[in-house]
Amino acid sequence: MTLFDLTGKTAVVTGSSRGIGRAIVERLAEHGAKVVVSSRKAPACEEVAASINARHGAGRALAIPANISSKDDLQRLADETVEAFGQIDILVCNAASNPYYGPLAGIADDQFRKILDNNIISNHWLISMVAPAMRARKDGAIVIVSSIGGLKGNAIIGAYNISKAADFSLARNLSVEFGPDNVRVNCIAPGLIKTDFARALWENPETLKASNARTPLRRIGEPDEIAGAAVFLAAQAGAYMTGQTIVIDGGQTIT
Secondary structure, rough: OOOOOOOOEEEEEEEOHHHHHHHHHHHHOOOOOEEEEEEEOHHHHHHHHHHEEEEEEHOOEEEEEOOOOHHHHHHHHHHHHHHHHHHOOHHHHHHHOOOOOOOOHHHHHHHHHHHHHHHHHHHHHHHHHHHHHHHHHHEEEEEEEHHHHOOOOOOOHHHHHHHHHHHHHHHHHHHHHHHHEEEEEEEEOOOOOOOOOOOOOEEEEEEEHHHOOOOOOOOEEEEEHOOOOOOOHHOOHHOHHHHHHEEEEHHHHHO
């Protein structure tokens, strides 16, 4: 057994039909895990699952679409995963929402609530559905994909940043609760990554130029550059790490 071997483990990754989530689910499968691909749209999930099965063998990946804003959908995601694979060993809460760009003074109540509900409450829901069985087995790894936005202030994505700061605290508090049962909860905080989700922050050449100038590596990241941290946190390599945040941002937060 190697430090990064996930053979025999089952992983659920939300928001995994594209971007960072897709990179994570593909790398978890590459390291031996059976994986559940989940996002809102079934065809997109099925395409990713079919691609993984084509590379790693039939039955390695399963598509279970779910909307993170629906508690019933999340419960179905958890239940169908257990029905198909027996248990959930790894949970990656990656899906998130950000329907508003602009100063906090201009955000509508429903937009703020959607950000908080989808980026914090939904994570709490799904973790609460999955964690009891992990705790009973005395084994499990939970990863929340947060953002360096939770470490900084910003004039246009303030509400999103607030939600991501709360994810850090969610992981810390759950790690205290779950630690005695050997269930670890950690965060990954990516910087600016070239995804559709973050398109508004990088597709403008001037915005991109300014961001790169503040980043020691002088570029934005790619989704696959986040996936390795998820593998580490899910595997034996990360067995003594809990309540922490791994920042992957090309060095932007140090400048």
